[in-house]
Amino acid sequence: MAKRRLLPLTALRAFEAFARHGKMSLAADELCVTHGAVSRQVRSLERLCGARLTQGPRNALKLTEAGERLARSLGSTFDEIERSFLELRADADRELHISCVGTLAMKWLIPRLSGFNSRHPDLNIRVTEAYRPVDFAREPFDAAIRLTDAGPVEGMTATPLLDNYHGPVVAPALLGAGAEIAELSRLPRLHTRSHPQAWAEWAEHAGMPLGEAREHREFEHIFYTLEAALAGLGVGIIPWIYVAGDVAAGRLVAPFGFVRTPNRFQLMLPESPKKGIAAFRDWLVEEAAKAPPPPLAEPLIA
Template sequence: MDKRGLPPLTALRAFEAFARLGRMTLAADELCVTHGAVSRQIRSLEVALGLVLTEGPRHRLKLTEAGERLAGSLSVAFDSVARTVAELKSAAAQELHLSCVGTLAIRWLIPRLPVFHAAHPGVRVRVTESYAPVDFARERFDAAIRIAEHVSAHGVEATAFLDNFHGPVLAPHLLGTGPTRLEGVTRLTTGTRQTAWAEWEGHSGVALPVAPHIQEFEHIFYVLEAAAAGLGVGLTPWIYVAGDIAAGRLTAPLGFVPNPAKFWFITPSGADKPAVAAFRDWLIAEAAKAPEPPMG
């Protein structure tokens, strides 16, 4: 017996199945073992407990008083375990673990999650920040959101749900009077996207003046806060700053131009979790409501 004074679980399961079903053969079928295996397990349980749990002819066994008491206790315990397991599985089926690029999560997705929760009160969305390539075999995410021109990885399904436009933004009081209105303004960059400004120049056809200073930050979220604080001009997707521009916190003197890298919703191929499908549909509908950017 274990430290709790309990006999082996296999013996308890065999006895509970026999007591509930009334026949060794039925218990054997339920447990996917032989009739003899059930009989041996029950006998080993009697030996371990020092109790007689069954009586009568071999083919018409019935429970003794001790057997009845133990069977009742086991049925309650196993039913409780079965209910808990079912509840846990149900809860897991209704949780969506989403891997998402951080700034989109902070500036666009999370503020809209109450709308999703109101429509799907039984689904919980858990968001983890990540910019790494999606690997569902290594990380236990249900879905991911990434920015890319194309998604063609093996074993995934991808839906482009939001077009991307990018452009320079800064605090209104920093606007200059030159051709781009960015003359003499410090340029803000991120360490992970050193080519972003050159890419924007290629997409927009605008040649920026030489920046007097360049200040680097770790994340684009920091760049946007620095721009709003008046530290310089940052480059950003439109969707991150639509609210700030509408509120006058930031301004975009050159507007926004299309970026071929779109926002993608990515799931493992063949995933059939209802919460994932519901979230994908909601995400596409919310993205369709996004305001059009001022164009450069």
């Protein structure tokens, strides 16, 4: 592809504005510069072109034939650029880029997005998996959903969505009804590498010491741990909101219920949120209010 020449864009823009308005002063007002600055740009463009683009006295300049030809070309070109720019900006305004912890996105957010799309067909939700604290100044996100016990961070607002409950879940075939806590030790214990303290946290929140398991199996992400539990590979500690559907459908059982953690799922927004985010926030809060409550942990039998 041939290399483009470096065009004097500032001068071309100044000339196009003058040609459209017919006066240097009006062109200067549009461009937020002085009358003299526009005049100098037009003169500079004439030198670069090697042709006169204007004629007549300074207070009544008119376009030459060459100037009219260039003005027509620039006018149609700038019109097309403006249309393309406005179309791109409109597309960007219609898209909301949401950063969300992966398993919540897969098990809760995405399955509900059709409801949001039906209510707001003019808005498109783009979801990206992320876990670290969001930085709206450096990352291209319009909102973020995180599991955290932190309050609002400087430069953003936080809207609580879902309290977090967690507990051991297992395939029904591995653990019968009325199981005692000691039975957990005979089952393979599933761990998530990104959250290795899950079992210890559950034992603390449930208020009981945790015995040693006979076998341990580790997976990279909590979604893998959840799939391993569904496949009957062992028992894992999973947040309630991730397994509510599987427990209701009988694919998993939670024989010891769930206990609340200090964390909660929160929607994080920049101080100056994008147009459309308010509708997404209100819809999220509404959907979160519909979430089924977990079966709570009862006193455990050691």
